[in-house]
Amino acid sequence: MKIRPLLRYTHLIYRSYSTSKRFPLVRAIESNALDSFRSDQPSPIILRNCFGSIPAIPKWFIPSKDGSSSPALNLPYLEQHGTTIVPLELTRLRSSSRGAPQVSTFESFEAPFSLFLSFISTSRDPSTRLYLAQCSLDDLPTQLRADLQTPDLISQAGKGDIYASSLWLGRPPTRTPLHRDPNPNLFVQLAGQKVVRLMTPDIGRQVYERARAGRGHANMRGEEMMAGEEMERLEEAVWGDGVEAEECGWEARLGGGDGLYIPLGWWHSVRGIGKGVTGSVNWWFR
Secondary structure, eight states: OOOHHHHHHHHHHHTTOOSOTTSOBOOEEEGGGGGGOOTTOSSOEEEETOOTTOTHHHHHEEOOTTSSSOOEEOHHHHGGGTTSEEEEEEEEEEEOTTSOEEEEEEEEEEEEHHHHHHHHHHOOOTTEEEEEEEEEGGGSOHHHHHTTOOOHHHHHHSOOOEEEEEEEEEOSSEEEEEEOOSSOEEEEEEESEEEEEEEOHHHHHHHHHHHHTTOOOOOTTSHHHHSHHHHHHHHHHHHOOOTTOOOOOEEEEEOTTOEEEEOTTOEEEEEEESSSOEEEEEEEEO
């Protein structure tokens, strides 16, 4: 399967600009500069087109026939593992008085992988979204786990100890609210497009605490962070670009085969964009 032309085309679409003056682009390095990468990097770095050899990219995804960045899932291959139980998030939307979509209900549950695959292949209702979120690679069948081999970069750049790993699959728009991780994070985009906004530990904490109004930390993907007024305040703090916004950070725009290194303690929020499906995997390591 010819995946490289698709990846290059996707990069031409977005790699040269940010969507916000508040969030300039994260510095990117190409695959021929990986020898200079170390896990103690003080700032995020985009690893551009460095992970196209991950087996899941050609096995799990089918590029669109017109060469655009709108991949589809390879259902015959993935449906072989339909009985696998995976974590899912169901979001139903309603329109506000201003016409913008808002979260009406949010529910997380576990179900067979086949339910997710059926929804992705048949549902055309934009008000209902189903997202396979934060699925541990350890819970996947052996064959699928083998398709997501841990990149050599992790052992070369750090001690090679994996703290945890997760798979993310869905149809845009998808989102992960502002949070920070307990370990350095290597985030790899398998297919589709995602935008990540990042803030330093100090600025991110200020933005988070202000939006949370002193309520302390919450479950990153719990209902209080994924629905309601509190979610909207946090989303506006990170993704709103009004002239009154003061806090700044960095933005990374990723396509299939790209990676993003997120240092320990850096706050970040993620959005899936574009058409087709979006797939990502990440490893927290030390």
